[in-house]
Amino acid sequence: MKFEINPLRKRQVLGMLIGTILGVFLFLFLSSEANEEYKSLGPMNTGHEDFSCSSCHSDAEGSLWAQTQSNLQYSIGLRANSVAYGTLDVETKKCLACHERDNDRHPTHRFLEPKYKEAVEKINTASCITCHSEHNAKRLTLSKVDYCMHCHEDLTVKNDPIDISHETLIATEQWDTCLQCHDFHGNHEYKTPSVMKDTLSYEALDIYFNGGKDPYSTKKKFTALSEKEWIEKFLK
Amino acid sequence: MKNLTTLTTPFLTLLLFACGGVPEKKETAAVEKMEFAVAEVLEMVAKENDITRTLYTKAIVGGGKKQGMKFDEDWQKEEVEAGPLPALFLRGIANDIRKSETPLGLYLGSDFPINKANKLEGKQADLFKKIKEDRKPQFFYDENQEVHTAMFADVAGAGACVSCHNDHEQTTKTDWKLGDVMGATTWQYPADSLSYEATLGVLKAYRNGTKAVYEDYLAEISKFEKSEKPEIGDKWPSAGGLYLPSPEVFLDSVRELASYDTMKVLLN
Numbered sequence: 001m002k003f004e005i006n007p008l009r010k011r012q013v014l015g016m017l018i019g020t021i022l023g024v025f026l027f028l029f030l031s032s033e034a035n036e037e038y039k040s041l042g043p044m045n046t047g048h049e050d051f052s053c054s055s056c057h058s059d060a061e062g063s064l065w066a067q068t069q070s071n072l073q074y075s076i077g078l079r080a081n082s083v084a085y086g087t088l089d090v091e092t093k094k095c096l097a098c099h100e101r102d103n104d105r106h107p108t109h110r111f112l113e114p115k116y117k118e119a120v121e122k123i124n125t126a127s128c129i130t131c132h133s134e135h136n137a138k139r140l141t142l143s144k145v146d147y148c149m150h151c152h153e154d155l156t157v158k159n160d161p162i163d164i165s166h167e168t169l170i171a172t173e174q175w176d177t178c179l180q181c182h183d184f185h186g187n188h189e190y191k192t193p194s195v196m197k198d199t200l201s202y203e204a205l206d207i208y209f210n211g212g213k214d215p216y217s218t219k220k221k222f223t224a225l226s227e228k229e230w231i232e233k234f235l236k
Numbered sequence: 237m238k239n240l241t242t243l244t245t246p247f248l249t250l251l252l253f254a255c256g257g258v259p260e261k262k263e264t265a266a267v268e269k270m271e272f273a274v275a276e277v278l279e280m281v282a283k284e285n286d287i288t289r290t291l292y293t294k295a296i297v298g299g300g301k302k303q304g305m306k307f308d309e310d311w312q313k314e315e316v317e318a319g320p321l322p323a324l325f326l327r328g329i330a331n332d333i334r335k336s337e338t339p340l341g342l343y344l345g346s347d348f349p350i351n352k353a354n355k356l357e358g359k360q361a362d363l364f365k366k367i368k369e370d371r372k373p374q375f376f377y378d379e380n381q382e383v384h385t386a387m388f389a390d391v392a393g394a395g396a397c398v399s400c401h402n403d404h405e406q407t408t409k410t411d412w413k414l415g416d417v418m419g420a421t422t423w424q425y426p427a428d429s430l431s432y433e434a435t436l437g438v439l440k441a442y443r444n445g446t447k448a449v450y451e452d453y454l455a456e457i458s459k460f461e462k463s464e465k466p467e468i469g470d471k472w473p474s475a476g477g478l479y480l481p482s483p484e485v486f487l488d489s490v491r492e493l494a495s496y497d498t499m500k501v502l503l504n
Contacts, residue, residue: 061258062258066256067258069256079260083257083258096334102328102449103312109331112381113341113345113360114358114359114360114385115345115356115361117380155352158406189313
């Protein structure tokens with residue numbers, strides 16, 4: 001009897017072949033550093049525009065083959081732990097490698113104190129990405145800037161220097177006015193106004209949060225490390 | 237079907253086992269000998285903190301003020317030519333510890349803080365009431381963050397603590413006295429026991445933090461334009477002039493004062 005390959009099987013083989021070739025091509029294409037932008041979830045945030053992926057996304061341990069093996073082994077109970085696949089998660093510590101400053105008015109670790117438990121449940125200020133989610137071409141990615149209320153709702157200021165007292169602003173829940181005087185991280189060098197009409201407009205702040213001009217001041221006490229400086233400091 | 241199984245079985249076996257995958261991380265806890273309970277270590281480093289802060293407050297802030305040196309909340313602002321107040325000196329140390337690989341947390345709070353953001357709340361406030369009564373440390377496990385937490389009395393050990401807090405424009409209490417429990421330090425560490433090496437790591441992280449903040453202070457001084465710069469070297473303000481000890485001299489004094497208590501724990 002003559003053996004004949006079913007025409008449907010031929011199509012299957014052809015499909016697999018095309019799929020494999022396409023897969024290999026895509027893998028090679030996306031693995032190339034020159035094509036990083038096609039893998040990005042979106043445009044980088046302000047100040048990070050020229051970063052390469054590997055600045056933030058460190059390679060996970062082992063080759064992709066070894067990672068696949070390890071996770072397959074883990075899935076059928078042959079090893080105790082799974083492993084990261086491809087790259088490691090970007091954590092706050094990674095951001096702080098460049099942005100850590102001693103004069104930060106709200107350093108992320110401050111919110112790890114037990115008393116901030118409830119506030120952190122509402123807004124996790126212990127993590128940079130809560131407010132600065134990457135790949136959004138912005139500075140601030142929160143939709144509302146009323147977050148001061150979670151910790152400062154009982155603030156009182158003796159000899160209040162501003163014409164509309166902090167107590168009044170809080171009582172009337174004008175939480176979006178805080179940033180019109182106070183830079184959250186406290187790195188800008190500027191004189192705080194004493195009358196509300198001299199404070200920054202919300203529109204100016206909105207432009208800044210969306211990646212535009214800095215309305216607080218051009219003078220900063222500390223500047224974050226550039227990618228080159230970071231490489232010099234941590235990789236060499 | 238049989239052919240398919242024959243072909244795929246060796247392939248899957250190869251995929252699963254060839255080269256072995258990423259090596260499993262060994263549990264360091266299983267091989268390292270745990271020498272110290274976390275409470276012991278936190279007590280040791282809290283004592284070192286007491287000594288450091290008292291020395292800084294008495295000899296640098298108290299002594300320096302008598303010679304005309306200034307200390308300010310906004311000491312890092314460009315237009316301010318001053319040194320860090322003791323609470324901010326501690327905050328600086330806490331910041332620097334977080335830069336290290338040692339998972340140690342340090343915070344300072346009070347029931348009558350100058351800045352309301354430093355007011356103790358919740359469980360910390362409850363335990364602080366006990367601390368004020370008997371001045372004994374309090375320990376608890378913070379299930380939320382899964383860290384062992386300890387609180388220690390922060391006692392007014394220098395005249396400068398009392399006078400600055402009583403006279404501060406934003407103070408919430410004006411009758412502090414020397415020896416009062418003015419607040420508490422809160423410390424966190426994730427493990428319940430530590431090896432000798434990890435214990436030294438905690439001590440080192442704290443000492444490196446002290447060095448870093450003191451060096452930051454001296455770096456600020458080097459940028460003074462309007463104020464006279466103190467002479468940095470072997471002398472302290474108590475020598476009767478604008479003198480400040482170098483980081484080595486300051487840290488040597490801390491080590492000398494803390495060594496008995498610290499070594500008692502380490503060599504136990």
